[in-house]
Amino acid sequence: MGCRDIRETISAFVDGEASPEEAGAVREHLASCERCRVLERQMRAVGAGVRQIRGTVPDRLRETVFARLEAEGALPPPMPAHARSWRWAAAPLAAAALGLFLLTSGDAIRKASVPGPPTAVFLTTEDRETIALLDVLEDTATFDADGESEGMDLLAPGDSAEPPAPTRGARSGA
Amino acid sequence: MRTDEELMLLFREGSREAFEELFARHHRAVVRFAWRMTGDPATAEEAAQEIFLRIARAAPSYRPTAKFTTWMYTIARRSTLNYLRDTEEEGEKVPILQEGEAEDGVYPVHLPGPEDRNPERMVWEAQLADRFRAALGELPEAYRAAFVLNRGDGLSYDEVAQVLGITVQAVKTRIFRAREMLLSRLSKDVSG
Numbered sequence: 155m156g157c158r159d160i161r162e163t164i165s166a167f168v169d170g171e172a173s174p175e176e177a178g179a180v181r182e183h184l185a186s187c188e189r190c191r192v193l194e195r196q197m198r199a200v201g202a203g204v205r206q207i208r209g210t211v212p213d214r215l216r217e218t219v220f221a222r223l224e225a226e227g228a229l230p231p232p233m234p235a236h237a238r239s240w241r242w243a244a245a246p247l248a249a250a251a252l253g254l255f256l257l258t259s260g261d262a263i264r265k266a267s268v269p270g271p272p273t274a275v276f277l278t279t280e281d282r283e284t285i286a287l288l289d290v291l292e293d294t295a296t297f298d299a300d301g302e303s304e305g306m307d308l309l310a311p312g313d314s315a316e317p318p319a320p321t322r323g324a325r326s327g328a
Numbered sequence: 329m330r331t332d333e334e335l336m337l338l339f340r341e342g343s344r345e346a347f348e349e350l351f352a353r354h355h356r357a358v359v360r361f362a363w364r365m366t367g368d369p370a371t372a373e374e375a376a377q378e379i380f381l382r383i384a385r386a387a388p389s390y391r392p393t394a395k396f397t398t399w400m401y402t403i404a405r406r407s408t409l410n411y412l413r414d415t416e417e418e419g420e421k422v423p424i425l426q427e428g429e430a431e432d433g434v435y436p437v438h439l440p441g442p443e444d445r446n447p448e449r450m451v452w453e454a455q456l457a458d459r460f461r462a463a464l465g466e467l468p469e470a471y472r473a474a475f476v477l478n479r480g481d482g483l484s485y486d487e488v489a490q491v492l493g494i495t496v497q498a499v500k501t502r503i504f505r506a507r508e509m510l511l512s513r514l515s516k517d518v519s520g
Contacts, residue, residue, distance in 0.1 A: 161504065161508075162500060162501060162504040165500070165503055165504035165507055166485070166500050166503075166504070169478060169479070169485070169503065171484070171485045171500065196511055197507050197511075200460075200479075200507050200510045200511060200514075201479040201507075202479075203457075203460045203464075203510075204364060204460075204464065204475065204476060204479045204480045205479065205480055206457050206460070207360075207363060207364050207457070207460070207461055207464070207480070208360055208363070209359050209360050209362070209363030209364070209369065209372055210359075210369070211355060211356055211359050212359070212369075212373045212376075215355060215359070215373065215376060215377065216351065216355070218377055219351070219377050219380045219381065220351075222377065222381060223347075223380075223381060223384050228381070228384045228385055228387075229344055229347060229384060230342055230343070230344040231344075232344065233344075
């Protein structure tokens with residue numbers, strides 16, 4: 155194969171996209187052709203060149219994009235401060251309520267552990283709410299975005315609910 | 329960690345947090361792509377905004393039949409193409425194989441490449457980077473898109489073919505032509 159005929163395959167070869175047969179032909183050609191060896195290096199170089207163009211992320215890109223999306227209703231609004239506060243206040247409250255429930259039910263549990271007539275356990279409305287809260291808390295993915303928990307201290311009503319800026323790195327280009 | 333596709337489905341169901349995570353993961357890549365395609369920071373910013381707006385608007389019809397990133401780059405390419413059409417004429421701006429190419433296919437220009445172990449030569453000087461950016465901007469959009477997606481963003485030829493809606497063979501040819509034109513242009517800078 156002549157130089158002109160194999161150049162396109164050399165391009166695919168430096169990109170790792172040549173088939174095994176094509177790669178073999180390229181290696182064989184390069185072994186005997188100094189000009190195409192130089193061309194191969196230049197082809198690799200321009201591939202590296204495009205990765206030097208990286209740009210910079212505009213300061214207010216996130217704010218602008220999210221504001222525009224909220225304005226046209228394409229993005230749910232941020233969680234209100236009081237709702238976020240309640241969710242995170244729910245954990246200790248739920249634990250306290252559960253402990254209280256177990257303490258007050260201790261007698262019934264002990265009685266249930268020995269043979270005797272079946273004992274019905276009635277759940278109060280508060281108990282049901284506690285259990286429901288535990289179910290919600292178990293599914294942390296529903297509201298615990300990465301990096302957000304650090305700022306999830308109890309918020310007083312009126313505190314800002316704006317989540318912190320994302321910190322996770324973007325997918326790196328090859 | 330949830331996949332991009334899972335996050336997109338969650339966003340479709342109304343999860344703001346899912347979109348925030350997708351934005352956090354991909355906004356840098358989107359800005360880079362827009363920058364490389366438009367060559368202008370202000371246009372790149374506008375295009376990057378438009379790309380995320382389109383992603384959000386398209387969420388209701390999103391189906392995870394392909395990788396999220398392939399879908400994202402399809403939107404990104406269409407968005408940048410719109411901006412480019414507004415600012416420049418369509419068509420090839422650099423004819424294939426101009427006089428800058430030597431007859432033997434070797435171009436009179438030295439470019440530091442990834443195979444070069446010398447750290448000093450690995451550094452692209454500012455002047456060379458500027459010339460490269462200018463040369464990239466003069467490529468026909470179809471060639472530039474194929475080249476940037478593969479060499480800049482790391483998409484395989486197959487993925488580039490999906491994004492551009494062309495065959496893998498066409499991708500191979502476009503990337504080769506892009507390389508030829510870049511080398512030709514950079515050679516002219518050196519010789520002329």
